[in-house]
Amino acid sequence: MSSVKERFGIPLETAWVATVVSIAAALVGGALAFPRLVWDRFLWRYFWGPVIADANGAVCAIRADGQTRMGASTVDCSGAAGAVAEPGYTTVSTVSYALVLLLLLFGVVFLLQRLDAGTDRGFFYALFPFMLFGGALRTVEDANVELLREGVSLLPLPWTALIISPFIYFTVFAIALTAFVGSITAARAGLVSRYEYPLAGVGTLGLIVSVGTLGWLAVTTEYLGFHPVVPTAIVGGATVIAAIAWVGTQRFAPWINAGTGFMGAVIIWGHTVDGVANVLSLDWAGALGLPGEYIPKHVVNRLVISVTETVQPAAVSAAIGTAWPFLLVKVVAALFVVWVFDETVFEDDPRFTMMLVVTVLAVGLGPGTRDMLRATFGI
Numbered sequence: 343m344s345s346v347k348e349r350f351g352i353p354l355e356t357a358w359v360a361t362v363v364s365i366a367a368a369l370v371g372g373a374l375a376f377p378r379l380v381w382d383r384f385l386w387r388y389f390w391g392p393v394i395a396d397a398n399g400a401v402c403a404i405r406a407d408g409q410t411r412m413g414a415s416t417v418d419c420s421g422a423a424g425a426v427a428e429p430g431y432t433t434v435s436t437v438s439y440a441l442v443l444l445l446l447l448f449g450v451v452f453l454l455q456r457l458d459a460g461t462d463r464g465f466f467y468a469l470f471p472f473m474l475f476g477g478a479l480r481t482v483e484d485a486n487v488e489l490l491r492e493g494v495s496l497l498p499l500p501w502t503a504l505i506i507s508p509f510i511y512f513t514v515f516a517i518a519l520t521a522f523v524g525s526i527t528a529a530r531a532g533l534v535s536r537y538e539y540p541l542a543g544v545g546t547l548g549l550i551v552s553v554g555t556l557g558w559l560a561v562t563t564e565y566l567g568f569h570p571v572v573p574t575a576i577v578g579g580a581t582v583i584a585a586i587a588w589v590g591t592q593r594f595a596p597w598i599n600a601g602t603g604f605m606g607a608v609i610i611w612g613h614t615v616d617g618v619a620n621v622l623s624l625d626w627a628g629a630l631g632l633p634g635e636y637i638p639k640h641v642v643n644r645l646v647i648s649v650t651e652t653v654q655p656a657a658v659s660a661a662i663g664t665a666w667p668f669l670l671v672k673v674v675a676a677l678f679v680v681w682v683f684d685e686t687v688f689e690d691d692p693r694f695t696m697m698l699v700v701t702v703l704a705v706g707l708g709p710g711t712r713d714m715l716r717a718t719f720g721i
Contacts, residue, residue: 355452362445377408382425388435391427393506397499399487402428431507436641439508446515447697453519454693457526459537461692466605466700468538469518471545473612473704476514477711478552479505484712484721485556488565517548556719567720571630572622576714579618584611587673598677601684605699612703613676616710617669623717625663633720640709643668672706 372380382405391410395403400412406424413419419426431439454460483505486496497505504513521544522537529537560566588607591598599606620643623636638644643665650664679702687695715721 354448358445358448358452362449365445387425387427388432388438389508391425392429392431392435393503393509394499395427396429396506397483397487397490397502399491400429402426431641433641435508439511443511443701447694447701450519450697451694454697457523459526460696463603463605463696464536464538465696466608466703468542469545469700470608470703471542471549472514472518473707474711475545475548475552476510476704476708477713478549478556478715479514480507480510480708480712481715481719481721482552482555483510484716485559485566485719488721489559489563492565514548518545521545553715556715560719567633569630569632569718569720572632572718573714575622575630576615576618576710576717579622580611580614580710583618583669583673584614587614587677591677597684598681601686601688602680602699606680606683609680609699609703609706610673610676612707612710613672614669615714616706617672619710619713619717621663621665621669623713624665627717630717632717636713636717638665642671646671676702676706 369380369385373385386405391403391405394410395401395412398412401415402413402419402422404411404413404419404422404424404426406422413422413426419428451460459465482496483502486502489495495502503509518541521541525534525537525539525541525544528534528540534540556566557568560568584607587610588599602609620638622630623632624638624647627634627636638647646668647664650667651659654664683695683699
């Protein structure tokens, strides 16, 4: 990270701020100067449009001649003039979010350096509840969409956008950042023995409130149900698979876990939760007694299922489904990432590495928690 300063003589924090300001200015200026091209065809189509469509429970959102309307059917969406945005992610939005996430990581690392924190593993475990909280909060918005279809709404637009992907990541990030700074302040004032305790407490409280809201809706309305077999199967299955992967690597390839230690087991478990949740909700919803049909919303998941449908015999697909390779991909990918984070990576830049490890877990456990809770409450 020091190469920029060494080569150009610019402090890293200054370069980061200049980059953020330049990108923001380019997007805002472009949207004002060329609204139909920059706003309608890029920012709205790939970022804001999917959020509006998701919030309204529509098949798509359509923007033409400066006006936005909801598409009620695939025929309406496919034949519409103008920019069409469907709920979920696209390749463009996925890559863009990844770049934004990387930029935010650098900003967080600069903050951690100034506060002289974030190098110990307690920081990783203190942020663990926030990943569950993010997935649970996103499920609250899914429940809001179900209520909206019945003419009821917990949270109207534009506020509901705060808990829809991708903006929910910024919402949870802001809460976690505020909790982190507050916890550091409390620890240095002698109010708590370690800053990790109140930090983890805030994330746990957010998780309890979010799941409690879902439970309250399940009890007080007819639009949500409760299927306890789902979390039992997902958490139980993910734990067994992750344990086998962890014990196997510890015995036959301990060098894979040498850098991360038990954090590696948590990462594998988090991504396995995502994999198992997808397999059960996409291919075994009927067997679990779940109402409705679930569809994949992430680019990688859709790609894996599409490839499986192409190469796997139809009879086999009918028997075991087409989502199972996604679980295999998640486990293998998690093991690969754990192997990449060896001792030398932590020694070279412990704070940046720790933030990357946190991010790797979040991108698996957050969506996995959401998928699990959606199926649990029949959303």
